[in-house]
Amino acid sequence: MVMNKIQVDAAWLEQVTVDVSVVTDAVREIADQARALKTLLDDARTRELNVRLVHNRWETSLGVCCSHCRDMQGNLVSWPCETIEALGVEDE
Numbered sequence: 001m002v003m004n005k006i007q008v009d010a011a012w013l014e015q016v017t018v019d020v021s022v023v024t025d026a027v028r029e030i031a032d033q034a035r036a037l038k039t040l041l042d043d044a045r046t047r048e049l050n051v052r053l054v055h056n057r058w059e060t061s062l063g064v065c066c067s068h069c070r071d072m073q074g075n076l077v078s079w080p081c082e083t084i085e086a087l088g089v090e091d092e
């Protein structure tokens with residue numbers, strides 16, 4: 001027996017032969033899932049952007065506040081507000 005070589009004969013080939021349609025179906029399924037995930041990701045990014053467009057850094061005489069958020073008494077809320085902190089504060 002010679003090491004590092006594979007004995008290839010008809011019986012061995014029969015074992016390793018796969019139905020190409022099975023592989024093709026699997027690749028199509030993975031591609032479909034990837035497209036669905038990209039759609040979800042794009043949607044999530046759009047929603048995040050829409051939230052960020054509402055909550056803006058606003059310099060006031062009282063300090064830097066969120067242009068949208070107010071506390072229970074209707075007072076301005078310091079920047080970054082809880083919403084922006086939850087999304088992750090980006091470079092300002």
Ligand SMILES: [Zn+2]
Pocket residue numbers: 055056066067068069081082083084
């Ligand atoms: Zn806010």
